Amino acid sequence: MEEVCYREFVRRRPFSDWTVPRHSLARGARSRAGLLRTLGSDTVLEGLPRQLQVVSTCLLSRRRQVHCTGHLADAVAASCRLPILFPPIPTDDGRLLIDGGVLDNLPVDVLLERDEGPVVAVNISMSGGSGRSGSRTGRPRTPALGDTLFRTMMIGAGGAVQAAHERGAVVVTPAANGVGLLEFHQFDVMVRAGREAARALLESGLLTGTSTTPGEMSPEPSPPPVVSTEHA
Numbered sequence: 001m002e003e004v005c006y007r008e009f010v011r012r013r014p015f016s017d018w019t020v021p022r023h024s025l026a027r028g029a030r031s032r033a034g035l036l037r038t039l040g041s042d043t044v045l046e047g048l049p050r051q052l053q054v055v056s057t058c059l060l061s062r063r064r065q066v067h068c069t070g071h072l073a074d075a076v077a078a079s080c081r082l083p084i085l086f087p088p089i090p091t092d093d094g095r096l097l098i099d100g101g102v103l104d105n106l107p108v109d110v111l112l113e114r115d116e117g118p119v120v121a122v123n124i125s126m127s128g129g130s131g132r133s134g135s136r137t138g139r140p141r142t143p144a145l146g147d148t149l150f151r152t153m154m155i156g157a158g159g160a161v162q163a164a165h166e167r168g169a170v171v172v173t174p175a176a177n178g179v180g181l182l183e184f185h186q187f188d189v190m191v192r193a194g195r196e197a198a199r200a201l202l203e204s205g206l207l208t209g210t211s212t213t214p215g216e217m218s219p220e221p222s223p224p225p226v227v228s229t230e231h232a
Contacts, residue, residue, distance in 0.1 A: 002191060008034040009184040015085065023087040025145070031080070035073040043072040051114075054079045055100030055107045059088055064103050065095065066110055082149055101153055106160040108169040118207050119169040122197075123161055125176060143180070150181040170206050172197045 008014060014031035045052055046069045054067040056078035067075035078089050078097035088096040100107065106121045143151065164171050174197040179186045201207065 004038055006187055008038060010187050013184070015182055025085050028077075028081070028086040031086070032073075032077055035077055039073045039076065041071075041073065045069050045072055045075060048072070053110045055104060055110065056081070056097045057100050057102045059096040059098055061095070062103075064100065064107070065097060066107075083153075085145075085149055099153070104160070105153075106164045106169075106171070108164045108167050112167055112169070120201065120207070121164050121169045121171045122194075123164075123171050123173040125173055144182065147180045170201065172201050 012030065012034060014034045015026055017027045017030040018025060019027045045054070045067060052072075054072075054075040056065045056067065056075070057063070058065050065078070067078070074089075079100050081087075081089055081098045083098045083102065086098075088098050090096055106123060108119050108121050111119045161171050161173075174190070174193040177186075177189050177193055179190055
């Protein structure tokens with residue numbers, strides 16, 4: 001998995017097929033080709049060994065779209081179609097699809113419909129989930145284009161983590177370590193952060209209900225906490 005991600009995101013740079021800004025900054029052809037190479041052109045969601053649901057947003061209806069059937073590459077392409085960076089994807093049934101995070105960055109409810117065990121949501125935050133960005137003083141640096149797009153999308157998603165808690169999910173927020181949205185050359189940094197977050201979750205006992213720390217998951221229903229691994 002790491003080798004595939006490194007090859008597609010770092011070496012092939014799928015978001016860098018820039019174009020004259022009319023519909024978007026990039027054409028999206030590279031990312032589409034990468035998805036077809038990795039996922040296959042004939043792979044369908046309903047044919048996967050494990051059930052997968054992918055979320056996008058329709059610009060026209062302004063509603064969340066949950067993809068449960070159809071080609072896997074098409075669903076994933078729609079779910080990562082960052083507005084402005086990529087053009088929306090038109091469909092034959094009259095929809096214009098963009099990144100699902102515009103409306104719902106942690107769509108845990110589509111998994112909680114089935115009672116099959118604990119749901120772990122991975123929250124990607126530019127601040128690593130610390131909530132300390134407002135305490136900084138002095139002139140902030142101007143973020144890169146990808147960071148600006150991501151932060152703009154996340155303005156309306158401030159309650160996503162709390163909503164996921166209320167629905168019964170465990171939320172894991174890996175340390176951002178200053179890595180921007182399109183900085184795929186720091187792939188190794190984020191892989192380590194993800195592993196540290198997963199290790200912290202397993203050691204916390206939240207998934208087995210053995211945690212004894214006050215406020216954490218217990219047999220009685222209570223909002224699960226955020227497991228964060230950001231370093232000071």
